[in-house]
Amino acid sequence: KAGVTQTPRYLIKTRGQQVTLSCSPISGHRSVSWYQQTPGQGLQFLFEYFSETQRNKGNFPGRFSGRQFSNSRSEMNVSTLELGDSALYLCASSLLESTEAFFGQGTRLTVV
């Protein structure tokens, strides 16, 4: 069974640009959540989607958005990139909202 797949693995963008990251959950999983990991702040929750609906949202500005498609694949978008957005962005999928989460390898975003 394939794991959680995130693309791309690495990305370099310049300030002011926007970026879209993709996450394909484990087959059959309907819940996808996104996290940001930085050396200073550690792991922080961004948002969670279940059956195409955003269920929860963390304390991030509106520049961070996401969506989930009918096949449970999810994308997150960051607009007007700032240097501080440089981080490892992790996606996790779970069968249902309250079951064990399985993490992808992450997308390392560098903003220059």
Added chain:
Amino acid sequence: KNEVEQSPQNLTAQEGEFITINCSYSVGISALHWLQQHPGGGIVSLFMLSSGKKKHGRLIATINIQEKHSSLHITASHPRDSAVYTCAVTSIQGAQKLVFGQGTRLTINP
């Protein structure tokens, strides 16, 4: 004060030693997770607990709901266990999917 506190933040031990990492939380939870991340690697979910104890190979995780405390134990530690171990909780009160501790960086020397 963080909702999830781990100790120690850094731990260095010799191969073969018994390792304990502690996690305390201050919110009501539906589950507690232990995660492992090797340097440069992704995150692996080791355990998800809502009560009692779970064991997988040399790893044991326990949780005491009344005391709001969990421990991760590693028996017969090995250099390949060197990683960051993070405790995370699914809070029943907040909007966040997972609330994370700050992580414990474990180094096992041969």
